[in-house]
Amino acid sequence: MAQLPHPLSALTVEESAVARDVIRSLHPDTVLLFRQIYLYEPPKAQVAEFLELEHSGKLTDTTPRPPRLAQVWFDVGAREKTPKYAESIVDIGLKTVVSTRTTGPGQLSSLIMDEIREVVAACDRSELFQDKLRQFQLPPGFEAIVEPWPYGASDPTDDGTRFFQGLVYAVNKETGGDDSNFYAYPIPLIPVMDAKTREIVRVLDVATGGKDDPYQSKTCGQNVIDHCQAAEYLPEKLPQGIRNDLKPLTVIQPEGASFSIVDGNRIEWQKWSMRLTFNPREGAVLHDIRYDGRSVLYRLSMSDMYFDGLVTDPNGDVQETKNVICLHEQDNGIGWKHTDWRTGRAAVTRRRELVVQYIITLANYEYVFNFKFDQAAGITIETRATGIVSVVNINPGQTAPWGNVVSPGALAQNHQHIFVARIDPAIDGQANTIVQEESLPVPMNPETNPHGNYYEVRQTVLKSSAGVDLAPQNNRVFKVQNRAKTNPVSGKPIGYKVIIPPTQLLLADAESIQSKRAAFANHHLWVTKYKEDELYAGGRYTLQSKVEAEGVADAAARADNVEDEDLVLWTVFGLTHNPRVEDWPVMPVETLQVHLVPSDFFSQNPAIDVPPSKDQGSKIWTTTCAC
Incomplete structure (x- = not known):
């Protein structure tokens, strides 16, 4: 068999x-x-x-x-x-x-691309939408384009019907072609489609006024995009052309990559080993992560995004999509270095990283997710946001406190991107404990701090599942420890430190639908006891949800014991994005990182044995300075 x-x-x-x-x-x-x-x-x-x-x-x-x-x-x-x-x-x-x-009441299944694409076809055949569109006079050569989006359940009168919506723009086919940047020409209409009937059931008029104008009224004229301006980003379309002063920068591996893939999906690199899978809800998932044979994490993923790997069509036929995940090595500068001032000898190594990368395009936005593994046994969870900011039409000369005008006629709204990484630790075994560590001042006193330069490192064990927050003024960090095993040098429990960026949490009012359906976004870290198939911070059914059900807040509310238990960490971090003109037409990446670094897990620097390296393929070019 x-x-x-x-x-x-x-x-x-x-x-x-x-x-x-x-x-x-x-x-x-x-x-x-x-x-x-x-x-x-x-x-x-x-x-x-x-x-x-x-x-x-x-x-x-x-x-x-x-x-x-x-x-x-x-x-x-x-x-x-x-x-x-x-x-x-x-x-x-x-x-x-x-x-x-x-599913129960108020629970809708996740979307599939086939049904969201129906929004475009529904708009094409909808007299309601076409009549609304005809009220605007588009310049010669322009055509309306509908971009399908999920529906956010923000209307309290909705009865649970499965809806999708569209955002409407105009593309300049005459001078820009099919791939011209249509986001520069927003049209203030939002068609809403009933997913069952595949018909447009209403079309919302979007206000285009500024700070002193009403939110809900028609505030634009017939020539709604005449004041908008082209904003191309493809290199061949840039009016100023591209830079011509860059010399080639080539990275080569003449002997091939240092990693290998065995047994189908097992990655081996330096002292790291792990298994990699992919699923449509979380993207890349890493399992059984070990360093030098020692268990570090059982499972690592981003909680709750949507991707394609094995693509299932509506008939159930499955096809494999190639190149969904990128696996590569990269140089990240100095790994460690010291110069002996007496002899002048410098010892230095390069910091090489193994990167598991995948990218998702969500309409206008791109998210780049990286899991980085370094030679000092550290793990970095990195998120990069780029793409095109979402814009709405705004009347000439107007401004608004809820966004910034990034191009004539295009207002980019203030918004937040909040992410969750699900970390299932296994620090030399499944029985782990979370310790909150703070560095606190100690008042000067003759007994313990006579000179005033001592500070206390205070540790507090998190005993029950809960959501907790960062306190950068206290250098608050969290450690995952295995208290059954002690470091032979320090005598302390072995562990890993979790360093989360102290980014702003959810700004929506606590009574708003947005807040109720995103309870996960109200704390920087959640600690829960492991439960089978409990994977999604925002709840199992998020489409059009009005509350976060079966999410991390519900898991934490059980108040389970998490001392010396099989537990899960959920790190919450994000961007409060108040757009700037420099984000247009395509936003430079903004980067966020969560770090997991060994803390008394080893008996010395685990990268001390990395050989000093000199890239024999690199060349130094000399120039003469006439100054």
Whole structure:
């Protein structure tokens, strides 16, 4: 009998097809719309037992393996009657359904690209929308373009109907071509589509006035984009051309990369090893992360984004998408350095990093996510925001306190981007504890601080699941410790320090829908006890949600004991983006980083053995300065 794939490997196309066929067999005469099919990770206890055998060299061909499970998200009765959404867990080997879950009131399934694309077609055939559009006179050569978006459930009168919306712009086909930057020409209309009927049910008029004008009234004329201005970003379209004073900068690896991929999805690099999978809700997921054979993290991911890896079409056919994840090495300057002032000898190493990168384009915005591993056993979770800021039309000469005019006629709204990284630690084992550490001043006194230069390092154990905040004035950081193991040098528990950027939390009023559906954004760090399939900080069903249900706030509210337990960290960080003109037409990247660094985990600098390196491929070019 063929050996099952590793428990922490993604589903194959063949396994996905088995899961699809199992669901089809249970609904032979019903219309099905498949949303997603991807790996349902086996119970952690089973995987941990398997990993222990694997890493101790005791794994054999006869070792029992956890069952291969697939989660299948699908609609029953789609298009012909009100569809019922279901999530089934399918045992691939037994070809049976293990369990099925359906949604409750106010819970809508996540979107798929096929249904959101319907907004464009619905606008094309909608007389309501076309009549609204005809009230505007577009300049010669311009055509309206609709960009589909999810619907945010901000209208309290909505009855739970599944909606999608569109943002409307104009593209200059005559002089700019199909790929001209249409965001520079916003049209103040928002069509709203009923997802069931695929018809436009209303079109909202967007106010274009400034700070002293009413929010809800028509404030623009017929020639709504005449005062807007082209803002191209493609290099061949720039009116000023591109720079011509850059010399080539070439990075080469003449002997190839230092990392290797074995057993399908196991990455080995320097002293690091890990397994990599991809799913449509979280993107890249890293499992069983170890340094020099020692366990550091069980699982690492960004919580709750949407991507394509194995793409499931509405009929349930699955195809693999290539080049979804980039894996590469990079140089990041000095790793460590010291110069002996007596002899003049300098010892220095370069800081090389292994980077797991993936990028998502959400309409106008791009998010770049990097998991970086360095030679000193550190992990960096990095988010970069770029792309084109979302703009609305604003009348000539007007300004508004809720945004900034970044181009004539284009107002970029103030907004926030808030991210969550889900960190499932395993610091030399699953029983871990979170310690809050602060550095606090101590008043001068003759007994303990006679000269006033001593400060206290105070540690507080977090005993119950909760949300906590940073205090940069106290240098507040958090450590994940394994208190069953002590460092042979310091005598302290081994651990890793978690350094979170002290960024601003959610600004929406606590009584607003935005705040109620994003409770996760109200603390910098959440600590919860591990629970199977509890993966999404914002809740299981976020589309048009009005409250955060089954999210991290609900998990923390259980007040579980998290001392010496299998626990999960949820780090919250983000950008409060008050746009500037320099963000236009494409925003330079803004970067945020969460760091996980060893803290008394080793007996010395783990990168002390990195060899000093000199890039033999690099050349020094000399010039003569006539000064």
